[in-house]
Amino acid sequence: MSDITTLNGGSCIAFKGKNCVAIACDLRLGNQALTVACNRDKVFKITDKTYLGMTGLASDVDTLRSAFRYRLNMYRMKEEREIEPETFAHLVSSTLYEKRFGPYFIEPIIAGLNSNNEPFIAAADLIGCLNFAKDFVVTGTASDKLFGMAEGLWEPDLGPEELFESISQALLGALERDALSGWGAIVRVITPDKVIERTLQSRQD
């Protein structure tokens, strides 16, 4: 009740695969128990091969999205190259830690392929403590359910299509047991030559 981290609801998950990564989120935006919109994508494109997912207070998600856009544009102009996912993870971390004593109420996850096309995933807490996981990361109001699903479904060295199937099952399974997440989902599988984006239908309750 009146906890601003769970006010809007929503969940994100990322899986590492073999030469690919997947990142997925639900589409609900709520105000406590009331669903306001069901088109709220929580995953944002950072570069062609790096994506950022943010859950928590929707207002801060929007604020940080523009903050990151500014910082990324500055990075591109200074460095004249695209940012690496790992570098971006540190950018996210330091941006969040700047507000250590009055934080943004979001928890981000990052998924991408670096310039050598090696998969990379990371997560952080609301003040930017990074977690470089080698299997999967989860965030949002269904995070405990996502942990249970992912721990059971994830396996190493999955190809793009298998990775899509297992991350989708993990997300949909968790969404059905979380009242604050759901109303559809979007899954993105990042491979060296393309990003496969699919919208999933899910229960509307």
Added chain:
Amino acid sequence: MECSFGITGKGYTIIASDSNAARSIVKMKTDEDKQKVLSDHLVMTYSGESGDTLQFSEYIERNLRLYGIRNHVELRPRAAASWIRAQIADSLRTRNAYQVNLLLGGFDLPTSEPALYWVDYLGTLATVPFAAHGYGAFFALSTLDRYHRPDMSLEEGLDLLRRCINELKTRFIVDLGTFKVRVVDREGVREVKL
């Protein structure tokens, strides 16, 4: 007890808000216009803490006017919504944040698309086909879910709005009185009687 609605349809956006001004349990006024016409193709409804609403909506109104004068072009609905959201989000982390909830209804000329944005006092911005603020949301959203179509004609859209208001009349304990309704389309903003 304040309540506002927004509905998009084929080539238009309808914006409606109740016209009560209340202090505690007392109705002070029944013909209050809780909307601001921000530009030729953009209207905003506002509700929330009474001092904040007027202060904030006038601040928004004058700044968007200033932008129009300086640049000889009005902000498009999406851009205006983003800027307004940023103003609320910035104020949120100050000592006295603006407690205002907004609906922004517009018509984007370059794409010929209607636009509707739901904004709350936290700075949450949602792009939606239909929206409601206040207790009205609990009564009307299910009706809107059931009957709304993106290709509705204006008359169908107004009928849907009537259904929502009728729901409040029958089931909501407070009498919200008459609603102020404005329509935004290619021709601009105009007030309509229900």
Added chain:
Amino acid sequence: MLGLQPGSSTVVPTSAPVGHRFEPYDSNGGSIAAVCGKDFCIIASDTRQSTGYSIQTRYKPKVFRLNDKATLATNGFAADAEAMVSRIRQRLEWYRHSHGRSMPLHAIARMISTILYGKRFFPYYVYNILGGLDEEGKGAVYSFDPVGSYEREFCRAAGAAQSLIQPFLDNQIMFKNQHSTPEHTVPKPGEMSLPDVLKIVMDSFTSATERHIEVGDGLEMFVVRTPPSAQGEAIGAASVDLKAMGGVEAVGGEDEQEEGAVMVIRRELKKD
């Protein structure tokens, strides 16, 4: 010294009353789950008992054999669970004395419900899952809340890691979000074989152990089935050689046990 100074008229209190409040409940962590098949039921739990961040013991069974066809898993406050199980066992014994047979599963379920509701205003802080075979010999799972609301299901998880295990069971046992294709037909819930269900239960608990601090140490899986000896030739779940998987006869309960009716398989879980 009574706090009175010579020449002073003010009374300085030297002691204040100390209030003590009795806390009748604790939460002892751990998790339980049950899954039923056509002719069997698996009731499982981890064996860790904890309070806060302290582990009280690494082996405290939470699943109790009631008779040849019923096994009860308990989770929540261990002391309440223990008291409740002995009350249930006593009632089952009385039933046998007056009726000359074991109480059937559906009756046990209703009895547990009334026992729990009987303490509606000072509840047993226990989540229960009752698993076994119904009167037709089909696998059955009944799940309860602490005040006796209950339901028959195909599978159920409860306890500290309910939120981790239940969605996994929804997916793997109820086949939620899985759809049949021309090449692959998705089976109906409750039709999986005993060895397959055992694997899923073990995976559920290893996963929960990995991500939940209150779950771990050991795993006990009780298997309830029509005993192999009762059939001419062993078919279905009865034909599975549980002894080869390390299964042993489960003890406890008020009846004379039939060999192989209720067996328990124990596995180690991570202890960190």
